[in-house]
Amino acid sequence: MKFKDLARWLEEPIEGVPALENRRLNAVRGFFARLTTPLIPDDYLHLVNPLWSARELRGRVVEVRPETADSATLVIKPGWGFRFDYQPGQFVGIGLHINGRWHWRSYSLISPPARDEGVISIAVKAMPEGFLSTHLVGGVKPGTIVRLAAPQGDFTLTEPPPEKILFVTAGSGITPVVGMLRTLARRDEIADIAHIHSARRSDDIMFRAELSGYEERAGYQLHLQLTTEDGKFMPEMLDEHFPDWREREVWACGPQALLDNLEVYMEEQGRAGHLHVERFTINRTANAGEGGTVKFRRSGKAVEVDGATTVLEAGEKVGVRMPFGCRMGICHTCVAELSEGFVRDLRSGRESNPGERVKTCVNTPAGNCTFEL
Numbered sequence: 001m002k003f004k005d006l007a008r009w010l011e012e013p014i015e016g017v018p019a020l021e022n023r024r025l026n027a028v029r030g031f032f033a034r035l036t037t038p039l040i041p042d043d044y045l046h047l048v049n050p051l052w053s054a055r056e057l058r059g060r061v062v063e064v065r066p067e068t069a070d071s072a073t074l075v076i077k078p079g080w081g082f083r084f085d086y087q088p089g090q091f092v093g094i095g096l097h098i099n100g101r102w103h104w105r106s107y108s109l110i111s112p113p114a115r116d117e118g119v120i121s122i123a124v125k126a127m128p129e130g131f132l133s134t135h136l137v138g139g140v141k142p143g144t145i146v147r148l149a150a151p152q153g154d155f156t157l158t159e160p161p162p163e164k165i166l167f168v169t170a171g172s173g174i175t176p177v178v179g180m181l182r183t184l185a186r187r188d189e190i191a192d193i194a195h196i197h198s199a200r201r202s203d204d205i206m207f208r209a210e211l212s213g214y215e216e217r218a219g220y221q222l223h224l225q226l227t228t229e230d231g232k233f234m235p236e237m238l239d240e241h242f243p244d245w246r247e248r249e250v251w252a253c254g255p256q257a258l259l260d261n262l263e264v265y266m267e268e269q270g271r272a273g274h275l276h277v278e279r280f281t282i283n284r285t286a287n288a289g290e291g292g293t294v295k296f297r298r299s300g301k302a303v304e305v306d307g308a309t310t311v312l313e314a315g316e317k318v319g320v321r322m323p324f325g326c327r328m329g330i331c332h333t334c335v336a337e338l339s340e341g342f343v344r345d346l347r348s349g350r351e352s353n354p355g356e357r358v359k360t361c362v363n364t365p366a367g368n369c370t371f372e373l
């Protein structure tokens with residue numbers, strides 16, 4: 001066998017294992033896979049090092065650093081296959097095994113995309129109703145192995161970044177913007193940034209010291225809106241704080257009401273095309289299907305639901321065993337084959353056709369449809 005043929009043989013896809021983009025990693029994995037057949041390499045690799053998984057992305061928590069009373073920065077060392085060329089502002093999915101179940105959530109990356117340090121950071125705020133966030137802030141120990149979903153998201157800066165930027169953030173909505181600020185600061189590209197950040201009280205401001213550090217350098221101005229003292233931030237206040245805001249490209253992240261108000265106002269002001277928003281919750285009305293009867297062929301069950309109910313929820317209503325992990329479209333656990341009809345993705349509005357494998361947690365029926373479950 002020639003060297004070229006050997007290389008191709010090693011890089012060939014392995015059944016049931018998604019291919020990595022890095023050819024060298026594929027070849028190394030191919031070597032293990034073919035050497036250890038019929039077991040796939042994970043069965044061996046796990047024993048040597050839990051981060052050496054060819055089948056899924058993993059990471060090890062190396063540090064948990066408190067930020068405020070209810071938030072913390074988690075530093076994670078990703079294992080094999082993680083790509084450090086993500087964009088500032090993107091988020092990463094984190095899965096943690098607690099009490100026999102995988103819990104998933106996504107968090108904005110706050111570390112600049114840089115391979116040299118070999119670690120990533122996320123900031124987590126404990127939410128009263130958020131089991132995983134509370135666990136991550138208060139209970140996760142350094143050394144814990146987590147699953148990772150590849151970085152994704154469209155809330156990113158343009159390349160090159162615009163000269164004049166306005167950030168509008170509230171609460172933990174500041175996290176993707178901190179990722180952007182750190183990246184711009186590292187590249188020495190903070191040209192003219194205006195930032196409005198809302199928090200309840202000054203003790204609640206995440207990254208307070210870091211923001212003060214940016215304030216000391218030219219090119220960054222911060223307005224803090226403490227809602228218990230100053231009331232809520234309303235977009236009409238932009239003229240008062242940053243009268244040149246119409247010349248700026250705007251990135252906004254925070255609660256739904258803030259983003260809705262800003263969208264309406266920017267539209268009225270003829271600036272709709274200059275607003276980039278990040279919503280942490282799925283908007284169930286924007287892209288919902290029209291609803292219909294969802295049939296589960298193998299279980300022999302069917303249920304009629306509206307267009308705001310996901311296929312996952314529809315199945316659970318009638319007792320179909322539906323696999324799930326994150327319930328927000330990041331972990332791939334819930335994927336099932338659509339055999340008839342159409343469904344629509346709540347996040348993008350994209351319709352899937354029969355024969356496609358779809359994430360049941362973020363798709364709603366667009367008419368009657370049948371799943372192989």
Ligand code: FES
Nearest residue numbers: 325326327332361
């Ligand atoms: S449950 Fe995670 S992608 Fe659907």
